[in-house]
Every structure is written in structure tokens, then in C-alpha cells.
Amino acid sequence: MLRVALLGATGRMGRAVLEALPDWPDLRLAGALASPASPSLGRDAGEAAGLVATGVAITHDCAAALAGAEVAIDFSLGVATRAHVEACAAQGCALVLGTTGYDAAAAAAVRAAAARIAIVQAPNMSLGVNLCFALVARAAQVLRGYDVEIVDVHHRAKRDAPSGTALRFGEVLAAARGTPLVTAPAAGARPPGAVGFSSLRMGEGGGEHTVFFASPHERVEITHRSAGRAAYAAGALAAARWLARCPPGLHGMEDVLGLDLPAATS
Ligand SMILES: NC(=O)c1ccc[n+]([C@@H]2O[C@H](COP(=O)([O-])OP(=O)(O)OC[C@H]3O[C@@H](n4cnc5c(N)ncnc54)[C@H](OP(=O)(O)O)[C@@H]3O)[C@@H](O)[C@H]2O)c1
Numbered sequence: 096m097l098r099v100a101l102l103g104a105t106g107r108m109g110r111a112v113l114e115a116l117p118d119w120p121d122l123r124l125a126g127a128l129a130s131p132a133s134p135s136l137g138r139d140a141g142e143a144a145g146l147v148a149t150g151v152a153i154t155h156d157c158a159a160a161l162a163g164a165e166v167a168i169d170f171s172l173g174v175a176t177r178a179h180v181e182a183c184a185a186q187g188c189a190l191v192l193g194t195t196g197y198d199a200a201a202a203a204a205v206r207a208a209a210a211r212i213a214i215v216q217a218p219n220m221s222l223g224v225n226l227c228f229a230l231v232a233r234a235a236q237v238l239r240g241y242d243v244e245i246v247d248v249h250h251r252a253k254r255d256a257p258s259g260t261a262l263r264f265g266e267v268l269a270a271a272r273g274t275p276l277v278t279a280p281a282a283g284a285r286p287p288g289a290v291g292f293s294s295l296r297m298g299e300g301g302g303e304h305t306v307f308f309a310s311p312h313e314r315v316e317i318t319h320r321s322a323g324r325a326a327y328a329a330g331a332l333a334a335a336r337w338l339a340r341c342p343p344g345l346h347g348m349e350d351v352l353g354l355d356l357p358a359a360t361s
Pocket residue numbers: 102103104105106107108109128129130131132133134135169170171172173174175192193194195196217218219220221327
């Protein structure tokens with residue numbers, strides 16, 4: 096039985112992980128963390144999320160949340176990443192880092208901690224999206240000289256555009272081509288090799304990404320559609336299970352899935 100601490104247990108992703116956990120009988124919740132200001136401190140993590148009781152109370156003490164855990168899953172906020180990573184390293188607890196938006200100091204702390212503990216870090220934990228990264232890399236190697244457009248569709252409240260995942264598709268494509276990523280201007284003739292990005296924002300629900308490869312004669316489209324947060328939760332739990340037998344180091348979801356992605360050139 097793999098004991099898991101959930102950092103950010105009261106958030107939207109925390110709830111998605113708690114909801115998914117019963118489908119993973121070899122994983123058990125062993126700790127739950129929220130911020131010192133959380134109204135849920137002291138409550139059972141499952142009950143606070145409107146789910147069945149887990150027997151684990153929510154704390155703001157990171158060391159206490161990690162005490163009985165072998166792997167931590169972090170879906171909290173970037174301001175807390177450095178402290179969480181350093182606490183995991185101090186306690187020898189492996190880490191699935193799903194939190195985004197942390198600063199350069201936290202990123203350096205992640206790299207330093209990877210000398211002591213095993214870490215999977217990915218801004219998008221979805222198994223399907225990570226498979227699509229590998230498909231896009233392969234397509235870029237085969238369909239050389241094709242025009243590429245990357246389109247992301249998200250709910251009306253999303254703040255960033257293009258999405259972080261759309262940008263990652265661009266990076267993967269550039270790495271596979273062995274060139275830096277050149278973004279096409281919004282108007283005017285397309286410079287050779289430049290990649291166009293567009294974002295649609297409307298309605299609600301899960302996100303969608305399509306990478307188009309076009310020549311004068313044909314078009315290939317690689318599309319991923321997400322139904323919501325459950326896809327990220329499933330990926331994080333798969334990563335936690337994979338980390339349990341992993342030596343120290345910094346890994347991505349491509350390692351969890353056994354996919355070969357080309358390294359970035361710049
Ligand atoms: N990698 C992926 O696939 C993926 C997918 C979706 C989201 N994300 C990222 O995951 C993170 C969480 O997203 P979300 O939508 O679940 O956010 P959210 O609903 O705002 O939840 C944030 C959680 O972090 C906790 N928290 C805030 N400050 C903290 C602190 N200083 N120490 C400990 N816990 C703290 C909050 O607890 P209280 O408010 O109760 O104190 C809450 O449980 C974001 O960075 C998001 O971008 C990643």
C-alpha cells in the first residue's frame with residue numbers, strides 16, 4: 096500500500112484527487128495539507144470535500160502532512176512550492192509536482208531536491224495530453240516543412256492565452272525539429288517554419304488542443320479533448336505509483352508513460 100500526502104487538499108484539484116483515490120486501491124491517503132488560513136483546518140479531508148471520510152485531518156503543517164507518506168502530490172499554489180519541495184527532500188518523500196506558476200527560486204529548489212528524492216513535475220498531468228506531445232514530436236520529424244498551427248479552446252474564465260499546454264506543444268514541436276520555437280505574427284504572410292497560435296475562449300468545461308500540420312496537399316490534425324480535472328488527477332496518481340519504485344531524479348510525464356521526447360535545443 097502506497098501512502099500519499101495531498102498538498103492543496105482543499106482546492107479544486109485536491110478534490111479531484113480525493114474523488115479519484117478510491118479507484119486506486121493500492122494508494123491510500125496519509126496526509127492532507129492546506130494553507131494556514133484555510134477554513135478547513137482540522138476537518139477530515141474527504142468530508143471537507145463533500146466526499147466520504149478518509150480518516151485524515153487537514154493540517155497547515157507540511158512536515159506533519161508528510162510524516163506518514165512515501166509520496167506527496169502537490170496541487171497547491173506556486174508561492175508554497177519551494178517550502179513543499181524542501182520539506183519533501185528533508186523527509187525523503189517522493190513528489191508529484193502538479194502546481195504551476197512558481198518562481199525561479201522554487202524551480203532551483205526543485206532541481207536541488209531532485210538530487211535527494213524522486214520528483215515528477217509536469218504542468219499538464221493528463222496521460223492523453225502527454226501522449227499527444229509524443230505524437231506531435233513524431234509528426235514534426237516526419238512532416239518536415241509543413242505549416243503548423245496550434246489552437247486551444249478553453250472556458251470563458253481562463254486568463255492566459257495561449258494556454259501553457261499550447262505553448263508546451265510548440266516547445267515539443269521545436270525540439271523535435273531541432274530549432275528554436277518561432278511564433279508566427281498574427282497577420283501577414285507566414286514566415287517559413289513559424290508556428291501560429293490561436294486561442295478561443297467560450298462557455299465552460301474542459302479544454303481542447305489541436306496541432307495542425309498542413310502542406311499544399313494534405314492536413315494532419317492531432318487533437319486532445321479533456322472532460323475536466325479528473326484527467327489530471329488520474330495522471331498524478333499514475334505518477335505517484337510510478338515514483339514509488341524510482342531513484343532520486345527529476346522526471347516528466349513522458350518518463351511515467353515510457354515515451355521518448357526530443358530534448359529542447361535552446
Ligand atoms: N499539472 C496539472 O496537470 C495541473 C492541472 C490543474 C491545475 N494545476 C495547478 O495546480 C494548482 C492548484 O490548482 P487548483 O485549481 O486546485 O487551485 P485552488 O482550487 O485555488 O486550490 C489551491 C489549494 O492550495 C492550498 N494552498 C494555498 N496556499 C497554500 C499554502 N501556502 N500552503 C499550503 N497549501 C496552500 C489551498 O488551500 P486553502 O485555500 O484551503 O488554504 C487549496 O487547497 C495550480 O497551480 C494549478 O495551476 C496543475
